[in-house]
Amino acid sequence: MLTAQKIWSPTNLKEAWEIQNHIGIGEYCLVSGGTWLRTQWEANLREMSTNLISLEKIAEMQEVTEQLAFGKREIVIGAQVTLANCIESELMQTYLPSLVKACRRIAAPSIRNQATIGGNIYTAAGDTIPVFLIYEAKLRWFNGQTIETEPLEQWLITLQANQFKRDNRMLVGLTIEVEAQDDFSFFIKVGRRETFTASLVTVAGKGTVDNNGLFGSVLLAAGGGPVPARLSATELATCNRSGSTELFKSIYKSITTEFEATTDAFASAEYKKTVVANLLVSELFDRWEKNHLGGVTNVAGS
Numbered sequence: 001m002l003t004a005q006k007i008w009s010p011t012n013l014k015e016a017w018e019i020q021n022h023i024g025i026g027e028y029c030l031v032s033g034g035t036w037l038r039t040q041w042e043a044n045l046r047e048m049s050t051n052l053i054s055l056e057k058i059a060e061m062q063e064v065t066e067q068l069a070f071g072k073r074e075i076v077i078g079a080q081v082t083l084a085n086c087i088e089s090e091l092m093q094t095y096l097p098s099l100v101k102a103c104r105r106i107a108a109p110s111i112r113n114q115a116t117i118g119g120n121i122y123t124a125a126g127d128t129i130p131v132f133l134i135y136e137a138k139l140r141w142f143n144g145q146t147i148e149t150e151p152l153e154q155w156l157i158t159l160q161a162n163q164f165k166r167d168n169r170m171l172v173g174l175t176i177e178v179e180a181q182d183d184f185s186f187f188i189k190v191g192r193r194e195t196f197t198a199s200l201v202t203v204a205g206k207g208t209v210d211n212n213g214l215f216g217s218v219l220l221a222a223g224g225g226p227v228p229a230r231l232s233a234t235e236l237a238t239c240n241r242s243g244s245t246e247l248f249k250s251i252y253k254s255i256t257t258e259f260e261a262t263t264d265a266f267a268s269a270e271y272k273k274t275v276v277a278n279l280l281v282s283e284l285f286d287r288w289e290k291n292h293l294g295g296v297t298n299v300a301g302s
């Protein structure tokens with residue numbers, strides 16, 4: 001039997017909300033770039049809804065802006081901003097180079113022209129999420145009345161606890177505070193081949209290293225588990241500690257204990273834990289060596 005497809009194109013959040021309510025939960029699907037949805041529909045992993053609500057005409061979801069809130073600089077990224085827009089954005093290149101790197105490592109240019117930040121986050125599996133976690137991004141949701149904010153980390157934890165059941169809020173975008181000056185930030189993706197491939201694991205980190213080799217404000221996150229997650233215990237074990245063989249060994253151990261990896265068709269949880277620990281420790285060691293006295297220190301002797 002043929003089913004008529006209806007495509008809705010609201011031009012603002014209120015209108016989109018009204019359409020949602022009019023159709024009713026379970027009877028519609030929000031579409032941003034549609035790149036993730038397309039793979040789900042084509043692989044028969046999800047049925048195509050008869051009502052597709054396209055978000056592409058909602059102006060307030062399209063921009064990347066900079067604002068001062070309580071004296072702090074924030075970057076506000078609309079959910080409809082594409083991965084290609086992120087790569088080109090001067091604001092992102094200046095304040096969020098790791099995010100630009102993450103976007104560059106997602107799919108091919110043709111996909112990145114359509115794929116959005118909102119869609120990438122909402123899947124709870126997108127490769128940009130570890131970067132947003134280390135920047136302690138706050139999600140902006142429209143609940144029909146107002147815009148409410150929620151830390152991304154909190155949303156991911158709740159989502160997992162609720163068996164990935166989502167409510168009907170619309171993701172408007174996210175905000176990131178960028179005032180603090182970091183000495184380093186990084187993003188690394190490991191896939192099954194070099195380019196245009198889904199990730200096995202992703203890691204992101206940022207922080208400072210002073211002249212005495214002391215780590216400060218270290219934030220770490222990894223993807224490759226049920227949801228991407230911060231590695232808070234490892235962050236705690238790293239901050240205010242000087243680089244040494246013992247420290248790097250203990251960071252490695254802490255990561256393999258803390259990181260909850262999942263086994264999939266291509267890699268075991270144990271393998272992913274080892275890769276994540278290797279990536280993060282070697283990256284921290286590298287940054288420590290470069291920043292600490294210009295990179296002339298021998299770790300064994302420090």
Ligand SMILES: Cc1cc2nc3c(=O)[nH]c(=O)nc-3n(C[C@H](O)[C@H](O)[C@H](O)COP(=O)(O)OP(=O)(O)OC[C@H]3O[C@@H](n4cnc5c(N)ncnc54)[C@H](O)[C@@H]3O)c2cc1C
Binds near residue numbers: 118121126127
């Ligand atoms: C060939 C190919 C390669 C890919 N490679 C990668 C990769 O390497 N890394 C990676 O992370 N992803 C990859 N993807 C997946 C996908 O392209 C990205 O995750 C993309 O960012 C999703 O954004 P989108 O706008 O297309 O989302 P959509 O497909 O439009 O939506 C994704 C989900 O989010 C919901 N949604 C979208 N916007 C909102 C909103 N504002 N509020 C509430 N719900 C919303 C939708 O209903 C849907 O459930 C790939 C896809 C393809 C086709």
